[in-house]
Amino acid sequence: METVIILVFVFGYMAITLEHSIKIDKLIPALVMMAICWALIALGLDGFSEWFDSAKHGLVDGFSSLPVEDQLNSTGEVIKTGKLHIMEETLLHHLGKTAEILVFLLGAMTIVEIIDYFDGFSTIKGFIKTKKKSKILWIFSILAFILSAIIDNLTATIVLISILQKIVKDRDMRLWYAGLIIIAANAGGAWSPVGDVTTTMLWIGKKVTTSHLFVYLFLPSLVCMALPSFIATFLPVFKGKLDVSDEVDDKPKSKYSRIMLYLGLGSIIFVPIFKTITHLPPYVGMMLSLGVVAIFAELYSNSKFSISSHDSEESDAHAQHSPVHSSLSKIELPSILFFLGILMAVAALESLGILFEFAITLQDTMPMLGTELHHTGVSDLVILLLGVASAIIDNVPLVAASLGMFSEPIDNELWHFVAYSAGTGGSMLIIGSAAGVVAMGMERIDFFWYLKKISWLALIGFLAGAVTFMFTRTIF
Numbered sequence: 001m002e003t004v005i006i007l008v009f010v011f012g013y014m015a016i017t018l019e020h021s022i023k024i025d026k027l028i029p030a031l032v033m034m035a036i037c038w039a040l041i042a043l044g045l046d047g048f049s050e051w052f053d054s055a056k057h058g059l060v061d062g063f064s065s066l067p068v069e070d071q072l073n074s075t076g077e078v079i080k081t082g083k084l085h086i087m088e089e090t091l092l093h094h095l096g097k098t099a100e101i102l103v104f105l106l107g108a109m110t111i112v113e114i115i116d117y118f119d120g121f122s123t124i125k126g127f128i129k130t131k132k133k134s135k136i137l138w139i140f141s142i143l144a145f146i147l148s149a150i151i152d153n154l155t156a157t158i159v160l161i162s163i164l165q166k167i168v169k170d171r172d173m174r175l176w177y178a179g180l181i182i183i184a185a186n187a188g189g190a191w192s193p194v195g196d197v198t199t200t201m202l203w204i205g206k207k208v209t210t211s212h213l214f215v216y217l218f219l220p221s222l223v224c225m226a227l228p229s230f231i232a233t234f235l236p237v238f239k240g241k242l243d244v245s246d247e248v249d250d251k252p253k254s255k256y257s258r259i260m261l262y263l264g265l266g267s268i269i270f271v272p273i274f275k276t277i278t279h280l281p282p283y284v285g286m287m288l289s290l291g292v293v294a295i296f297a298e299l300y301s302n303s304k305f306s307i308s309s310h311d312s313e314e315s316d317a318h319a320q321h322s323p324v325h326s327s328l329s330k331i332e333l334p335s336i337l338f339f340l341g342i343l344m345a346v347a348a349l350e351s352l353g354i355l356f357e358f359a360i361t362l363q364d365t366m367p368m369l370g371t372e373l374h375h376t377g378v379s380d381l382v383i384l385l386l387g388v389a390s391a392i393i394d395n396v397p398l399v400a401a402s403l404g405m406f407s408e409p410i411d412n413e414l415w416h417f418v419a420y421s422a423g424t425g426g427s428m429l430i431i432g433s434a435a436g437v438v439a440m441g442m443e444r445i446d447f448f449w450y451l452k453k454i455s456w457l458a459l460i461g462f463l464a465g466a467v468t469f470m471f472t473r474t475i476f
Contacts, residue, residue, distance in 0.1 A: 001040060001041075001043075001044035001047055001048070002048070002352060002354065004040060005037050005040050005041065005348065005349070005352065006349070006354065008033060008036050008037055008040065009033060009037060009345060009348075009349060011033075012029045012030065012032065012033030012036075012345065013033075013397065015028075015029035015033075016029050016030060016342070017392070025334060026338055027334045027335075027337045027338040027341060029341075030337075030338050030340075030341030030342045030345065031337060031338075031340070031341040032341075033341065033342075033345045034340070034341040034342070034344040034345040034348070037345050037348035037349070038091065038344070038348050041087065041348060041351070041352065042087065045068060045083050045084060045087060046068050046083065048063070048064075048083075048352060049063065049064040050063055050064070050352065050353040051063040051083070051086060051087075051090070051351065051352070051353065052350055052351050052352065052353040052355075052356050052404070053090075054090065054093055054094065054347075054350060054351070054404070058407075059353055059356070060086065063083070063086075066081065066082060066083050066086070067082045067083070068082055068083050068084055069082045069084055070082040070084075070085050087351075090347075090351050091347075094343075094344060094347035094350075094351075095344070097204075097205065098339070098340060098343045098344060098347070100204050100281055100282070100283050101197075101200060101201055101204055101339065101343070102336050102339060102340060103283040103286070103287070104200065104204065104282050104283040104286050105197070105200070105335075105336060105339070106331065106336065107283065107286035107287055107289065107290040108151070108152065108194060108268060108286060109155075109331045109332065110290055110294075110324070110327050110328055110331060111264050111267060111268060111289065111290055111293050112151050112152075112155050112264070113326075113327035113328075113330045113331065114260065114264060114293055114294070114297050114323050114324065114327045115260050115261055115264040115265075116327075117260075117297070117323040117326055117327055118254040118256050118257045118260040118261075118297070118300070118323065119254050119257045120254075120257045120258070120260045120261030120264065121159045121162070121163070121261065122163075122257060123257055123258050123261050124143060124147075124159070124160075124163060124261075125163050125166065125167065127139060127143070128163075128167060131241045131242050132240075132241055132242070133173075133237075133238045133239065133240060133241065133242050134233040134238050134239075136168075136177070136242060137177065137180060137229060137232060137233060137238055138229060138233075140160055140164065140177055140180065140181055140184070141180055141181070141183075141184040141225060141226075141229040142184075143156075143160060144156055144157070144160055144181045144184035144185040144188060144225075145184045145185070145187060145188035145221075145222070145225045146188060147159065147160070147185075147188070148184070148185040148186070148187075148188035148189040148192075148195050148196075148435075149188045149189065149191060149192035149194075149195040150192070150194065150195070150265050150268055150269060151194075151265065151268060152189060152194060152195055152196060152197070153185040153186050153188060153189035153195060153196050153423075153433070153434065153435045154185075154434040154435055154438060156185045156188070156189075156435075157181055157182060157185045157435040157438055157439055158438055158442070160181050160185075161174075161178055161181065161438075161439055161442050161443065162442075164177055164178065164181070165442075168242065170242075171443070173237070173242065174443060175443060175445055175449065175453075176232075176237050176238070176453070176454075178439045178442075178443050178445060179439075179445070179450060179453065179454035179457075180228065180229055180232055180454070180457070181435075181439065182427055182430075182433065182435050182436045182439050182454070182458075183224070183225060183228050183229075183427045183454070183457065183458050183461055184225040184229065185435045186423055186424050186426055186427045186433050186435055186436075187221045187222070187224040187225035187423075187424050187427075187461065187465070188221065188225065189423055189435075190217055190220075190221045190224075190419055190420050190423030190424050191213060191214055191217035191218045191220075191221040192213070192214075193208070193210050193213060193272055193282070194268055194271065194272070195423075196419075196423045197339065197396055197434070198395050198396060198398075198399040198419065198422045198423055199213070199419045199423055200282075201343075201396070201399055201400065201403070202399065202403070202415055202418065202419050203282065204281065204282055204283075205403055206410055207403065207408075207410055207411075207412075207415040208410065208411060208415050208416060208419060209276075209410065209411055210272040210275075210276065212411040212416065213416065213419065216413065216416040216469070216472060216473065217416055217419060217420050217469070219468055219472055220420055220465040220466070220468040220469040220472065221420065221423075221424065221465060223461070223464050223465045223468045224420075224424050224461040224462060224464065224465030225461065227460060227461050227464045228457035228458060228460060228461040231457060231460065232457060254300075256300045259296075259300075260293075260296070260297065260300070263292075263293060263296060264293055267289035267290075267292055267293050268286075268289060270285065270289055271285040271286050271289055272285075273285075274288065274289075294323075294324045297323040297324055297327075298322065298323065298324060300323075301322065301323050339396060342396055342397050342400065343396070343397075343400050345397075346397050346400040346401055346404065347400075347404075349401070349404070350401075350403075350404030355401055355404035355405045356404065356405065358405060380417070380466075380470065383414070383417045383418055383421050384421060384466060386398055386402065386418065386421050386422060386425070387420075387421030387422060387424065387425025387462060387466070388425055388428070389425070390421070390422045390425040390426045390432060390433075391425050391426050391427070391428035391429040391432035391433075392429065392432065395422040395423070395425070395426055395432075395433070398422055399418060399422050402418050402422075413473045416469070416473075417466075417469060417473075420465065420466070420469055421462075421466070424461070424462050424465060425462055427458035427461070427462065428455050428458045428459050428462060429447075429450070429451065429455060430445055430447055430450035430451070430454075431447065436450075
């Protein structure tokens, strides 16, 4: 049965990877794969000899000898816990951990949409005062690096390419800028707990803390962004000046746009601080931030609409005037469902001990490259290969798998290297990251054009950042 479950996962994974070829949204195979994997586990539960306890990060002792159902004594008390009970507890545990990530993402997405509702991101356009191509490149790279650390790399890419389309009319030139924005956005997302889904997973999973993530990864991420941008300034395409469009949007700019931009960004930055002070899960702080931003949004819009209102007539009357209601309707629910499917599917493999056994085999057979990661049997090569793999396949399941494979404590350098590699390795291919995929759609970037023009810059940045990490870990 284990072999069948692995095959289901592999075929589902292939369908996700080949999303653009088979024309099926990746959320569909993710959800189907998740449901089938857990159904097969339930049907073949009596035949499994091992079970992985995620809470204790170890195999359940004597699982093969346990009965399927709970055994009760004459008074109805459980005298021996059954496999079915353990499976239900494990499923609930993984659903809870996944829900923490999804609720967190829902809050962050809504805040970003509220900022956009007030045209807050148009404020960023005012930062661009030069016409020199190389300077504009640095402006966009730095903005992508900083913004992605606050509002995540996907959203930062959407915002900056939208601005790019308004000021740079030459599409061929925009493609080059978009390519460097992808590299910078992915690099910026790696050193922030809210900058990338995979880093958020590690943070919520209590594998990294905000302070250590910054200390270990800021410099490597900066090198990963800066070196490709620096090399690009010497390319002929970035020589000379650009004909920057001075056109103004037809859409009137809200007088609250600047306030909502700073309020929204500040509220997201507040979340790690809230977690540090209260020790509550991050999604609690995100919900508080969303509530505060929503209050100001409703006040500024002069709307009387209530989020909790169940009166359909009132809701319909005020829906178009409520920034919160409008923002909630624009959230990318397919992405949320995809994360649900893929994380729960990986949890199925983890529960059977497959990832645990794979990690042991990997550590025993993988040749070492340089030094081992401190206090672990995992080589640098393993994590670097994870980064390369994230350029080919989705980095979310890769990081989810690493959470099930490795048992190192919080803030071990292994987790920081995983965060860096998975976050920045995807830049090497246009389909290797969410930022790349959305840029590909917005600018119709050709896969092979990116491979020829941008991939080598991303590879240099990735390797330079990795070397920088290997150096910084010896200091801290």
